Amino acid sequence: xxxxxxxxxxxxxxxxxxxxxxxxxxxxxxxxxxxxxxxxxxxxxxxxxxxxxxxxxxxxxxxxxxxxxxxxxxxxxxxxxxxxxxxxxxxxxxxxxxxxxxxxxxxxxxxxxxxxxxxxxxxxxxxxxxxxxxxxxxxxxxxxxxxxxxxxxxxxxxxxxxxxxxxxxxxxxxxxxxxxxxxxxxxxxxxxxxxxxxxxxxxxxxxxxxxxxxxxxxxxxxxxxxxxxxxxxxxxxxxxxxxxxxxxxxxxxxxxxxxxxxxxxxxxxxxxxxxxxxxxxxxxxxxxxxxxxxxxxxxxxx
Amino acid sequence: xxxxxxxxxxxxxxxxxxxxxxxxxxxxxxxxxxxxxxxxxxxxxxxxxxxxxxxxxxxxxxxxxxxxxxxxxxxxxxxxxxxxxxxxxxxxxxxxxxxxxxxxxxxxxxxxxxxxxxxxxxxxxxxxxxxxxxxxxxxxxxxxxxxxxxxxxxxxxxxxxxxxxxxxxxxxxxxxxxxxxxxxxxxxxxxxxxxxxxxxxxxxxxxxxxxxxxxxxxxxxxxxxxxxxxxxxxxxxxxxxxxxxxxxxxxxxxxxxxxxxxxxxxxxxxxxxxxxxxxxxxxxxxxxxxxxxxxxxxxxxxxxxxxxx
Numbered sequence: 001x002x003x004x005x006x007x008x009x010x011x012x013x014x015x016x017x018x019x020x021x022x023x024x025x026x027x028x029x030x031x032x033x034x035x036x037x038x039x040x041x042x043x044x045x046x047x048x049x050x051x052x053x054x055x056x057x058x059x060x061x062x063x064x065x066x067x068x069x070x071x072x073x074x075x076x077x078x079x080x081x082x083x084x085x086x087x088x089x090x091x092x093x094x095x096x097x098x099x100x101x102x103x104x105x106x107x108x109x110x111x112x113x114x115x116x117x118x119x120x121x122x123x124x125x126x127x128x129x130x131x132x133x134x135x136x137x138x139x140x141x142x143x144x145x146x147x148x149x150x151x152x153x154x155x156x157x158x159x160x161x162x163x164x165x166x167x168x169x170x171x172x173x174x175x176x177x178x179x180x181x182x183x184x185x186x187x188x189x190x191x192x193x194x195x196x197x198x199x200x201x202x203x204x205x206x207x208x209x210x211x212x213x214x215x216x217x218x219x220x221x222x223x224x225x226x227x228x229x230x231x232x233x234x235x236x237x238x239x240x241x242x243x244x245x246x247x248x249x250x251x252x253x254x255x256x257x258x259x260x261x262x263x264x265x266x267x268x269x270x271x272x273x274x275x276x277x278x279x280x281x282x283x284x285x286x287x288x289x290x291x292x293x294x295x296x297x298x299x300x301x302x
Numbered sequence: 303x304x305x306x307x308x309x310x311x312x313x314x315x316x317x318x319x320x321x322x323x324x325x326x327x328x329x330x331x332x333x334x335x336x337x338x339x340x341x342x343x344x345x346x347x348x349x350x351x352x353x354x355x356x357x358x359x360x361x362x363x364x365x366x367x368x369x370x371x372x373x374x375x376x377x378x379x380x381x382x383x384x385x386x387x388x389x390x391x392x393x394x395x396x397x398x399x400x401x402x403x404x405x406x407x408x409x410x411x412x413x414x415x416x417x418x419x420x421x422x423x424x425x426x427x428x429x430x431x432x433x434x435x436x437x438x439x440x441x442x443x444x445x446x447x448x449x450x451x452x453x454x455x456x457x458x459x460x461x462x463x464x465x466x467x468x469x470x471x472x473x474x475x476x477x478x479x480x481x482x483x484x485x486x487x488x489x490x491x492x493x494x495x496x497x498x499x500x501x502x503x504x505x506x507x508x509x510x511x512x513x514x515x516x517x518x519x520x521x522x523x524x525x526x527x528x529x530x531x532x533x534x535x536x537x538x539x540x541x542x543x544x545x546x547x548x549x550x551x552x553x554x555x556x557x558x559x560x561x562x563x564x565x566x567x568x569x570x571x572x573x574x575x576x577x578x579x580x581x582x583x584x585x586x587x588x589x590x591x592x593x594x595x596x597x598x599x600x601x602x603x604x605x606x607x608x609x610x611x
Contacts, residue, residue, distance in 0.1 A: 008512035009427050016424035016483060017439060023461060023480035024446050030457035087352065090345040107349070113598055114353050119605060120594045122541035124560035125586050128567040132366070132580070133359050137375070139576065141362050144378035173355065182606050233450060237543040241564045257452045257544070265548060270456045277453040284450050 031281075035274035045271065052275035062276065065247075065256045066283070068164060072171075072232035072255075073287065077225050080172050084179035084224075085217075087115065089209055091180065092187040093195060112184065115177030123174070127241035130170045131157075134242075157244050160252035167238055167253055171231070179224055186220035187213060222295045229291060233284050236261065256280045360587060366580040374576050389581035393566075397575075399582045401555065402562030409471050409546075409558055410539045413478035417535050418528060420479065421486030426516055428487065429494035430502070440491065446484030451544070459548055469553035474546060478539050486531050489607070493527035494520065533597070533604030559586055 035052055039045035056062050091108040118126065133141040134156040143153035156166040190213065198212055214221075236257035240246050246262065247254030256276055264273035366374055367389055368382035394400040428440045458477065459468075467473030497520065505515045521528070543560045550556050557565070563586050570579035594601060 004512065005431065006433070009431050009433050011513075012423040012427045012516075013439065016420040016487070017442075019420065019476060019480045020443065020446070020483050023458065023477050024449075024454065024483070025442065027454035027457035027461055028449055030461075031453050034456060083352075087349060090349060106346075111349050111353060112602075114356055116598075116602055117591070117594055118356060120537060120590050120601060121587060122543065122560045124541070124543040124564050125583065128563050128579070128583060129359055129363060129587075131567055132363065132576075132583075139375045139378055141359060141378065148379075176352070177356070178605065181602050185606065230450075234452075236452070237560070240543070240547075241567070257450075260452050260455060261544070261548075264456045264459070265551070274456050277450075277455065280450055281453045285448070288448070 031274045031277050034271055035278045037271045039271045041268045041270055048271070052272050053279075055272065056275055056279060061251055061254060061259055062256075062279075064251045065254045065259050068253065068255055069233060069283065071164060072168065072235060073229055075165075075168050076171055076175070076232045077228035079168070080175045080179055080228055081221065081224055083172065084176050084183055085214075085221075087111070087176070087180045088183035088187060089213060092184055093205075093208065093213070112177075112181060115180050117177065118174040119178045121174070123237040124241050126170060126174055127238050130166075130173075130242055134166060157242065158249055160249050163243060163249060163253045167235075167242055170238060170242065171235070175228065175231070182224060183217060183220060186217045190216050218295075222291070225295065226288065226291055229287050230284065233280065233287070256283075360591075363580055363583050363587065367577065367584040369577055369580075371574060371576050374580070386577070389577045390585065392575075393578045393581040393585060397566050397569075397578055397582055398554075398557075398562060399559075399566070399585050402557050402559045403585065405471070405556055406540060406559040409474050409478070410536060412471070413475040413482070413539055414532060414535050416475060416479045417482040417486055417539075418532055421483055421531070422490050422521065422524065422528065423516070424483070425487045425490035426494050426520060429491040430499075440487075443484050443487040446481075447488065451481065455544075455548060462549055469550055469556060471556060474549050474558075477545055477549060478542065481545075482535050482539065486535065489531050489534075490524070490527055493524055497523050529600060530604040530607045533601055534607065537601070537605065 034045065036047060036049060037045035038048045038051070091111060121129075132139075134143075135141075136143060136153050136155050136158060138144050138147045138153075140153070142156075147153055155162070157163050194212055194216075195208060198208055203211065234257055235255045239253055239255050239258050240261070243253040247258040256279070260273045260276045260280070263269045263276065362378075365382060366378070368385050368387075370386060370389075373380075373383060424439075424443065428436055428443075462468050462473045462477065465473070467476065501519060501523065502515060505519045510519070541560065542558070543564070546558045546561050550558070550561070563582055566579055566582050570576055
């Protein structure tokens with residue numbers, strides 16, 4: 001490159017880097033520091049070492065939240081990926097094959113468009129929508145039907161052992177379409193001859209799915225698992241808007257993000273909330289490292 | 303897996319079959335054929351059921367938006383008795399949905415523009431210029447992909463507060479932009495790397511400066527990548543809830559749509575204005591359907607591009 005390279009490089013990088021360091025890097029660094037203090041916003045923060053972390057260990061709400069992340073972390077990816085894989089397989093290779101060209105079932109295009117739509121909506125909007133769907137009286141979409149048939153209404157968000165699953169159902173409702181499209185892209189890159197050959201050897205659709213599609217889609221599945229895992233560690237908008245009093249009833253649906261928000265911006269316990277943030281960070285990191293390690297296997301070349 | 307079953311058939315075996323589409327299915331094997339039917343039949347049912355599960359809540363909301371409260375309770379499943387447009391005007395003006403909607407449009411258009419401008423500038427320089435510290439800055443940006451926003455929430459609040467940007471759209475735009483940079487830089491850097499350098503060299507020979515080269519040659523060439531990331535950022539920033547909740551908490555007139563709708567849903571409980579809430583929801587959802595219907599293909603590829611790369 002010719003003269004004037006450095007002024008140009010610095011000119012182009014200055015604004016993005018300055019903005020990024022101010023609003024992203026600096027707060028992340030400060031979070032670790034604040035988590036070691038008892039700062040409540042008014043007086044100067046006092047250094048308390050690992051006190052906040054020690055208190056976390058005895059905090060029931062914290063452990064409840066961690067436990068919910070555990071449930072979310074297993075249920076959300078498992079259910080979403082299972083449904084999405086099934087649909088993607090139907091839409092791409094479920095139909096008859098003609099001339100070596102795999103075809104999806106009839107209406108595949110329509111289904112792909114419809115399924116994907118919830119992904120475009122904001123989670124907060126979806127949460128309000130499902131508040132109406134789950135409403136506990138005859139004005140709710142589901143209970144309106146049940147009560148028409150003379151059944152008792154189901155208190156989706158009020159019964160503690162049902163509330164978290166009602167929330168997971170909404171997350172699955174939103175996510176499935178995205179993963180159908182993602183897996184479809186993966187399936188489209190699997191050469192048709194492989195299916196053709198397997199079918200000539202008498203493989204059924206079920207065998208095709210488990211012996212051909214699944215192994216060749218492994219990398220995409222791994223990506224999906226990481227994405228859904230990260231979503232399972234967030235879940236703030238859905239819990240804050242959909243659940244009864246932000247993570248209720250009685251903490252039955254709370255998540256770490258909810259506890260961080262509450263401790264910081266309701267109770268002004270900034271030090272303690274930051275310690276929770278750091279804990280969340282390490283949980284996320286552990287999850288990512290574990291996933292990459294456990295799912296590591298020879299990818300099939302084709 | 304049995305290695306033999308994965309071997310592709312010899313090419314010579316293919317031509318006669320492609321002439322006869324039914325050859326594979328109807329070669330006298332009864333088993334696979336009925337299995338295909340059963341599978342396809344069950345599959346159709348499953349697909350149709352899921353389509354209903356996706357469509358019905360949204361459609362039901364649209365219908366309820368025209369009802370009054372007593373109708374919502376007595377006949378939640380019927381068509382509205384009359385089209386009550388006043389629900390919409392009440393939501394738009396009295397419940398401030400119009401205000402929130404406009405705020406969302408202002409914030410997201412400014413922040414997406416800024417994200418694309420700064421993100422592509424940084425990505426371009428990092429992808430195509432060799433200089434000391436290049437990799438360090440690149441990894442600084444990419445590391446942002448690994449951190450949960452919640453880790454930074456408390457300090458971020460005070461950074462914005464100390465800059466005097468709390469409860470302002472400017473603050474929110476800057477924060478949205480900063481948090482969108484990691485993915486934007488990561489994606490666009492990979493994209494700029496793939497562009498041929500011959501065009502750039504030709505431009506330089508013609509006396510084109512670095513800056514002009516970027517805006518007049520490289521940006522137009524990177525258009526497909528810019529569109530993908532642009533859509534990704536628009537949808538992501540439009541859906542933001544926790545950042546505006548924290549950064550705009552005391553300025554209700556500046557709230558964005560997600561915040562506003564969530565707040566209306568809380569108040570609807572007190573005021574028992576359910577039809578107004580349904581109308582507000584409709585106002586929030588309907589434009590997304592229209593935009594999605596028009597740009598469906600670009601949106602799907604834009605949102606999944608991050609995962610495919």
